[in-house]
Amino acid sequence: MRLLRIRLTDFRGVADRELTFAERGVTLVEGPNESGKSSTIEAFGLLLDELDSSKKEAVRAVKPRHRDAGPEVEAEFRVGGHHLVYRKRWLLRSLTELRVLAPAPETLTGREAHERVVAILSQATDYDLFKALRVLQDKPFDVDRIATSTSLRAALDAAAGGAGPSDRAEDTLVERVEKEVARYYTPKHQQPTGEYRAALDAYAAAVREADELSEALARVESDAERHSEVFARLGRLQQRLAKDRGEHEKLRENAAIVETLRRRREEATALVERAERDAELAASAREARQTLVLTVGDHATDLKKLRADIEAQAEVRAKAEARRNGVLAMHQEADEAHRLALRRLQEADADHRWQRDAHELERIKADREAVAEADRDVAAAQAEQAATEIDDRLVDRIEAADRAVRDARTAIEVTAATVRIERLGEGEVTVSGAAVAGGVSVPAARAEQADTATAVAAAGSADGESADGAEGLGGAQSTVAAVAGTAGHGAAVGGVGSIGFVAPGAARTTVPSTEPVVRRITDPLVIEAAGVLRITLAPGASERELRAKLDLAEADLADLCRQAGVRDLASARVRLQRHSDARTSLRAAETARDRLSKDPSALADEQARLETRIADHLDRRDPGTLPPVDRHEAETVAEHRRAESEEAAAHLDLAAAALRTAAVEAGELAAAAENLRGRADHLAAEHEAARARLAQARAVADDDAIESRDGDAAKALATAVQDRAAHDAAYREAAPEQVDWLLTNARGVLTRTEAEIAEARGELQRLAGRLETVGDDLADRRREAEARRDVADRERRAVTARAEAARLLQETLLRRRAEATEAYQGPFKEQVERFGRLVFGPSFGVTVDGDLRVSHRTLHGRTDPYPELSTGAREAVAMCVRLACAALVGPEGGVPVLIDDALGAADPDRRRTLGALLSHAGSAGGVAGADSTDGTATPGAQIVVFTCDPDRYSSVGSAQVRSLVQNGDRENSPSE
Numbered sequence: 001m002r003l004l005r006i007r008l009t010d011f012r013g014v015a016d017r018e019l020t021f022a023e024r025g026v027t028l029v030e031g032p033n034e035s036g037k038s039s040t041i042e043a044f045g046l047l048l049d050e051l052d053s054s055k056k057e058a059v060r061a062v063k064p065r066h067r068d069a070g071p072e073v074e075a076e077f078r079v080g081g082h083h084l085v086y087r088k089r090w091l092l093r094s095l096t097e098l099r100v101l102a103p104a105p106e107t108l109t110g111r112e113a114h115e116r117v118v119a120i121l122s123q124a125t126d127y128d129l130f131k132a133l134r135v136l137q138d139k140p141f142d143v144d145r146i147a148t149s150t151s152l153r154a155a156l157d158a159a160a161g162g163a164g165p166s167d168r169a170e171d172t173l174v175e176r177v178e179k180e181v182a183r184y185y186t187p188k189h190q191q192p193t194g195e196y197r198a199a200l201d202a203y204a205a206a207v208r209e210a211d212e213l214s215e216a217l218a219r220v221e222s223d224a225e226r227h228s229e230v231f232a233r234l235g236r237l238q239q240r241l242a243k244d245r246g247e248h249e250k251l252r253e254n255a256a257i258v259e260t261l262r263r264r265r266e267e268a269t270a271l272v273e274r275a276e277r278d279a280e281l282a283a284s285a286r287e288a289r290q291t292l293v294l295t296v297g298d299h300a301t302d303l304k305k306l307r308a309d310i311e312a313q314a315e316v317r318a319k320a321e322a323r324r325n326g327v328l329a330m331h332q333e334a335d336e337a338h339r340l341a342l343r344r345l346q347e348a349d350a351d352h353r354w355q356r357d358a359h360e361l362e363r364i365k366a367d368r369e370a371v372a373e374a375d376r377d378v379a380a381a382q383a384e385q386a387a388t389e390i391d392d393r394l395v396d397r398i399e400a401a402d403r404a405v406r407d408a409r410t411a412i413e414v415t416a417a418t419v420r421i422e423r424l425g426e427g428e429v430t431v432s433g434a435a436v437a438g439g440v441s442v443p444a445a446r447a448e449q450a451d452t453a454t455a456v457a458a459a460g461s462a463d464g465e466s467a468d469g470a471e472g473l474g475g476a477q478s479t480v481a482a483v484a485g486t487a488g489h490g491a492a493v494g495g496v497g498s499i500g501f502v503a504p505g506a507a508r509t510t511v512p513s514t515e516p517v518v519r520r521i522t523d524p525l526v527i528e529a530a531g532v533l534r535i536t537l538a539p540g541a542s543e544r545e546l547r548a549k550l551d552l553a554e555a556d557l558a559d560l561c562r563q564a565g566v567r568d569l570a571s572a573r574v575r576l577q578r579h580s581d582a583r584t585s586l587r588a589a590e591t592a593r594d595r596l597s598k599d600p601s602a603l604a605d606e607q608a609r610l611e612t613r614i615a616d617h618l619d620r621r622d623p624g625t626l627p628p629v630d631r632h633e634a635e636t637v638a639e640h641r642r643a644e645s646e647e648a649a650a651h652l653d654l655a656a657a658a659l660r661t662a663a664v665e666a667g668e669l670a671a672a673a674e675n676l677r678g679r680a681d682h683l684a685a686e687h688e689a690a691r692a693r694l695a696q697a698r699a700v701a702d703d704d705a706i707e708s709r710d711g712d713a714a715k716a717l718a719t720a721v722q723d724r725a726a727h728d729a730a731y732r733e734a735a736p737e738q739v740d741w742l743l744t745n746a747r748g749v750l751t752r753t754e755a756e757i758a759e760a761r762g763e764l765q766r767l768a769g770r771l772e773t774v775g776d777d778l779a780d781r782r783r784e785a786e787a788r789r790d791v792a793d794r795e796r797r798a799v800t801a802r803a804e805a806a807r808l809l810q811e812t813l814l815r816r817r818a819e820a821t822e823a824y825q826g827p828f829k830e831q832v833e834r835f836g837r838l839v840f841g842p843s844f845g846v847t848v849d850g851d852l853r854v855s856h857r858t859l860h861g862r863t864d865p866y867p868e869l870s871t872g873a874r875e876a877v878a879m880c881v882r883l884a885c886a887a888l889v890g891p892e893g894g895v896p897v898l899i900d901d902a903l904g905a906a907d908p909d910r911r912r913t914l915g916a917l918l919s920h921a922g923s924a925g926g927v928a929g930a931d932s933t934d935g936t937a938t939p940g941a942q943i944v945v946f947t948c949d950p951d952r953y954s955s956v957g958s959a960q961v962r963s964l965v966q967n968g969d970r971e972n973s974p975s976e
Contacts, residue, residue: 001077001078001079001121001124001125001130001895001896002023002024002077002078002079002896002942003021003044003075003076003077003896003942003944004020004021004023004076004077004078005018005019005020005021005075005076005077006018006019006021006040006043006044006073006074006075006076007019007073007074007075008036008039008040008043008071008072008073009071009072009073009074010063010064010067010069010070010071010072011036011039011043011062011064011071011072011073012036012039012062012063012064012071013034013036013039013064014036014039015064017036017964019040019962019964020962021896021942021944021962022942022960023078023942024922024940024941024942025922025923025940025942025943025958025959025960026918026919026922026943026944026945026956026958026959026960027942027943027944027945027959027960027962028945028947028950028953028956028959028960028961028962029944029945029946029947029962029963029964030947030948030950030961030962030963030964031946031948031963031964032948032964033948035948035964036964037900037946037947037948037964038900038946039062040946041898041900041946042062043062043071043073044073044075046058046059046062046073046088046090047073047075047086047088048117048121050088050090051096051111051114052088052089052090052094052095052096052114053094054090055091059071059090059091060091062090063090063091068092069092070089070090070091070092070093070094071089071090071091072087072088072089072090072095073087073088074086074087074088075087079120079121079124079125080120080123080124080125081102081103081124082100082102082103082120082124083100083101083102084098084099084100084101084117084120085098085099085101086098086099086113086117095109096109096110096111096113096114097109097113098113098114098116098117125895129885129895130895130896173813177806177809177810177813178810180806180809180810181803181806181807181810182194183195183196183803183806184196184799184802184803184806184807185803185807190807192803195799196799196800196803199792199795199796199798199799199800200796202792202795202796203789203792203793203795203796205792206785206788206789206791206792206793207789207792209785209788209789210782210785210786210788210789213778213781213782213785214782216778217778217779217782219770220770220778223767223770226763226767227764227767227768230760230763230764230767231764233760234757234760234761234764237753237756237757237760238757240753241750241753241754241757244746244749244750244753245750247746247749248743248746248747248749248750251739251742251743251746252743254739254743255739255740255743257734258731258734258735258736258739258740261727261730261731261734261736262731262736264727264730264731265724265727265728265730265731267727268720268723268724268726268727268728269724271720271723271724272717272720272721272723272724274720275713275716275717275719275720275721276717278713278716278717279710279713279714279716279717281713282706282709282710282712282713282714283710283713285706285709285710286706286707286710288697289697289703289706292690292693292694292697293694295690296687296690296691296694299683299686299687299690300687302683303680303683303684303687306676306679306680306683307680309676310673310676310677310680313669313672313673313676314673316669317666317669317670317673320662320665320666320669321666323662323665324659324662324663324665324666327655327658327659327661327662328659328662330655330658330659331652331655331656331658331659333655334648334651334652334654334655334656335652335655337648337651337652338645338648338649338651338652340648341641341644341645341647341648341649342645342648344641344644344645345638345641345642345644345645347622347625347641348634348637348638348640348641348642349638349641350617350620350621351617351621351627351628351634351637351638352628352631352634352635352637352638353613353617354613354614354617354618354621354627354634355628355630355631355634355635356631356634357610357613357614357617358614358631359631360610361607361610361611361614364603364606364607364610365607367603368600368603368604368607371593371600371603372600374589374592374593375593375600377589377592377593378586378589378590378593380589381582381585381586381588381589381590382586384578384582384585384586385579385582385583385585385586387582388575388578388579388582389579390564390565390566390572390575390576390579391564392576394560394563394564394572395564395572395573395576397560398557398560398561398564398566398569398572399569401553401556401557401560402557402568402569404553404556404557405550405553405554405557407553408546408549408550408553409550411546411549412520412543412546412547412550413520415542415543415546416520416521416539416543416546417520417521417539417543418518418519418520418521419518419519419520419521419537420516420517420518421511421516421517421518421519422511422516423511423512423516428510429510429511430510430511521537521538521539521543523539523547524536524537524538524539557569828848828852828884829846829847829848831884831887832846832848832854832880832881832884833845833846834884835880835883835884835887835917835921836877836880838913838916838917838920839876839880839910839913839914839917840859840876841859841860843858843859843860843861844857844858844859845857845858845859845863846858846877847863854866854877854881857869857873857877870905871905872905872906872907872910875902875903875905875906876906876910876914879899879902879903879914879917880917882897883897883917883918883921883941883943886921886941886943887921887941896941896942896943896944897941897942897943897944898944898946899943899944899945899946900946902945903952903953911952911953911955912955913955914955915953915954915955915956915957916955916956916957918943918945918953918956918959919955919956919957919958919959921940921941921943922940922941922942922943922958922959923940923958945959
C-alpha cells in the first residue's frame with residue numbers, strides 16, 4: 001500500500017486541508033500543536049474501517065464543534081495493482097464514493113464501495129501489519145501483533161530458505177483442523193460446543209428424565225403411606241377440639257367476674273382524683289393570698305432603698321466626667337504631634353527611596369551593558385560557526401581519498417622501473433623529469449616524492465649496487481643503462497657537449513661526475529643528446545594502470561576538496577577544528593548569557609520605571625528643603641524621623657488608653673445610673689400592681705373564707721382514699737392476671753387445634769389429588785427413559801472420542817508449527833540487529849521470542865530485559881523493529897509506516913542516528929539492506945512522520961517536508 005494524498009473537510013478543527021505524500025522515502029509533516037497532524041492518521045483509519053452510517057463514539061468525536069457539518073475524508077492510494085480514490089462523509093448527508101483509476105476505470109458508491117475496498121485490502125495488503133507499524137501519539141510505541149501478519153511470515157519464510165510455516169498447504173491443514181476442533185470446542189475458553197455440546201446436553205437431559213421418573217415413582221409410594229397417617233391424625237384432632245372448647249367457655253365466665261371488679265375499682269379511683277384536684281385548688285388559693293400580701297410589703301422596702309442609691313451615684317458620676325474632659329485635651333495635643341512626626345517621616349522615606357532608586361538605576365545600566373556584551377559574544381560565535389561550517393563526514397571522505405592517493409603513489413614507487421644515469425666523460429649531462437603525463441597535471445608534491453625516491457635509490461647504488469643495474473630490474477632499466485653508456489662514449493669521441501631528458505615544462509637536473517642519478521619511470525621520459533640522439537622511455541602496462549588509479553584518486557581528492565571549499569586534507573582538518581572550536585565558543589557564550597538570567601526588555605522597562613520615579617520625586621519635593629547628600633545620609637535621616645514618629649505614636653497610644661479608660665468609666669457610671677432609674681421605675685410599677693391585685697382578690701373572697709375552703713377539701717379527699725383501698729383489695733383477691741393469661745392460652749390452644757385440623761384436611765385433599773393424577777404407566781415410562789439414557793451415553797462417548805482426537809491433532813500440528821517458527825525468527829532477528837547497529841553501534845543484539853517480540857537487548861556485552869530499558873532506548877528499539885518489518889515485507893506486501901510525534905525521549909545523538917536510519921530505510925536500495933538477487937535495487941518504504949518539533953527530525957537527509965498551519969486559522973495548507 002502506498003498513500004499518495006489525503007484531504008480532510010470539516011474534520012474536528014480542520015476546515016479544508018489536503019496533504020500529498022512521497023510514494024517512497026520519508027515525508028515529514030511539520031505543524032504546531034492542534035494543527036491536525038494526529039487527526040490525519042485517525043481520519044485515514046476511519047475511512048478504511050467505519051461505514052458512512054456509523055454513529056460510534058470515534059465518529060461522533062471528529063464532528064466539528066462550532067459548525068453544523070459532517071466530517072469528510074478523501075484519500076488516494078495504491079494497493080496491489082489498484083489505484084483508488086476513496087471518499088466518505090459521516091453523520092450529516094452521509095456519503096461513500098470509490099473511484100478505481102487502475103487497472104480498469106470504475107466508480108462505486110454506498111455499501112458496495114466499502115465492501116469493494118475491504119475486499120481489495122484483504123487480498124492485496126496486510127492490514128494488520130499496517131496497524132502494527134503505526135506510532136500514534138499518547139499510545140505505547142512497543143510493536144505488537146506482528147507474528148500474525150501473513151505478509152511478514154511469508155517474507156521471513158523466504159528469508160529462511162522456505163523453512164518457515166508460511167506454506168499455504170500447511171496453513172490449510174491447520175485451518176481445517178481448527179475448523180474441525182471448532183465443531184466441538186469454543187475458540188476462547190475451549191468449552192464444548194456444537195455437536196459435542198448437543199451430545200452432552202442430550203445425555204444430561206436423558207439422565208435428568210430417568211432420575212425424575214424414578215423420583216416421581218418414589219414420591220407416589222411415599223404419598224400413599226402419608227395419606228393413611230394423616231387420616232388417622234385427623235380423627236385424634238377432632239376429639240381434642242371438643243375438650244378444648246369446654247375449657248375455653250369456663251375461663252370466659254371467670255373473666256367476666258374479674259371485669260366487673262375492675263370497673264368498680266376504676267370508679268373509686270376517679271372519685272379520689274376529683275377530691276385531689278379540689279384540695280390542690282384550695283391550697284393554691286390560700287398560698288397565693290399569702291404570697292400577694294408578702295409581695296406588697298417587700299416592694300415598699302426595696303423601693304425606699306433604691307432611691308437612696310440613685311442620689312449617691314449622681315455625685316460619683318460628676319467627678320468621672322471632669323476627669324474625662326482633662327484626658328481628652330491631652331489626647332488632642334498628642335495627636336497633633338504624631339501627625340507632624342508622620343509627615344516628616346514620609347518626606348525622609350521619599351528621599352531615602354529616591355537615593356535607593358538612583359543606586360538601583362546605576363546597577364541596571366551595568367546589567368544591560370553586560371547582557372549586550374554577552375549577546376555580541378554569541379553573535380560573533382554564531383558568525384564564526386557559520387563561516388567555518390563543514391561536514392565531518394565529508395572530512396572523513398577526504399581523509400579516505402588522501403589515503404587512497406598515498407597508497408597509489410606507494411604502489412607506483414614500489415613497482416615502477418628505475419633508470420640509472422652515470423656520467424662517463426667530461427661533457428655536461430642533464431636529467432629532465434616529465435611534468436605532464438597523459439594530459440593530467442602532476443602535483444609538485446608527487447615530483448618531490450619522486451625526487452626523494454631517486455635520491456634513496458642513488459644512495460643505494462652508491463652503497464654497492466652494480467653500475468649496470470641490480471638484478472631483477474625490468475628491461476627498460478637495462479636499455480637505459482646501455483643507451484647512457486653509448487651516449488657517453490659518443491661524447492668522448494665526437495665531443496658532444498651534453499646529454500639530458502627533454503620534456504615540455506621539465507625541470508633539468510645536472511648529473512654530477514662523482515655519482516649517478518637514479519629515477520623511476522612513472523611517466524614518459526625523453527633522453528636527448530643535442531645533435532646526437534634522442535631516447536624515449538615509457539612506463540609499462542602495469543605502471544600505466546597504477547598511474548591511472550593514481551590520477552583517479554587525485555581527481556576524487558580534488559573534487560572532495562572543492563566540495564568542502566578547502567585546498568587539501570590539512571586545510572579540511574584545520575577548518576573542522578575551527579568549526580569545533582566555534583561550536584565550543586558558541587556554547588560558552590550562550591552559557592555565559594544564560595547565566596546572567598536577565599531579560600533585556602525587562603531591564604529596559606525597569607530602567608524606565610526607575611527614571612520616571614526619580615523624576616516624579618524631584619518634581620514633588622519641596623525645593624526649600626535641602627536634599628540628602630547620599631544614600632547613607634538619607635537612610636540616617638529616615639531612621640531618625642522614624643524614631644521620632646514611633647515616640648509620638650507611643651505618646652498618642654498612652655493618651656488614647658487614658659481617654660479610653662476615662663470614657664469607659666464615665667460610660668459605666670452613666671449605664672449604672674440609667675439602670676438604677678429603670679429599676680426604680682419598674683419596682684414602683686410592680687408595687688402598685690401588687691396592691692391592686694390584693695385589693696381585687698379581697699373584694700372577691702376575704703382571707704377567712706379561703707382558709708375554711710381549704711379544710712373542707714382535705715376532709716373529702718381522705719374519705720375518697722378509704723373507698724378506693726377497699727375496691728382495690730377485692731380486685732386483687734380475684735387474681736385478674738392469672739384469669740387473663742389462662743383465657744388467652746385456652747383461646748390459642750383452640751385456634752391451634754382448629755388450624756391443625758384444617759391443615760390435615762388440606763393435606764388429605766392434596767395427597768388424594770396427586771394420587772389421582774399419577775398414571776398407571778409410571779414404571780414403564782421410567783424403564784423407557786433409562787433405555788434412552790443408555791443410547792445418549794453411547795452417542796456422548798462417540799462424539800467425545802472424535803472431539804478429543806481433533807484437539808490432539810490440533811495440539812500436535814501447533815507444536816510442530818511452533819518448532820518450525822524458530823526457523824524464521826533468525827531472519828527477523830538479523831534484520832532488527834542490522835538496523836539496530838546503525839543506531840546503537842556494532843555491539844547491539846536482541847533476543848526475539850516466539851511472537852516476534854523483542855524480549856532482551858544486548859549492548860557492550862550486557863543483556864537487559866526490554867521492559868527495564870529507559871524510555872528513549874525502548875523507543876529506539878521499537879523504531880528499528882518497525883523499519884525492519886517494512887524492510888522484510890518489501891514493496892509487494894508493504895504498507896506505509898506512520899509515525900506521530902515519536903523520538904521525544906531520544907537524546908540528540910540518538911535522534912541523529914535514528915534520522916539517518918529513517919532516511920536509509922526510505923531510500924531506494926536501502927530498505928532491505930542489500931540489493932536484490934537480480935542486481936536491481938529494492939525500492940524504498942513509504943514513511944510518513946508527523947511532528948510539532950522540526951528540529952527533532954532535522955537529521956533525516958532525504959525527507960520531503962510538508963508544513964501545516966494552526967487549526968484555529970482554518971486555512972487550506974499547501975499540498976507541497
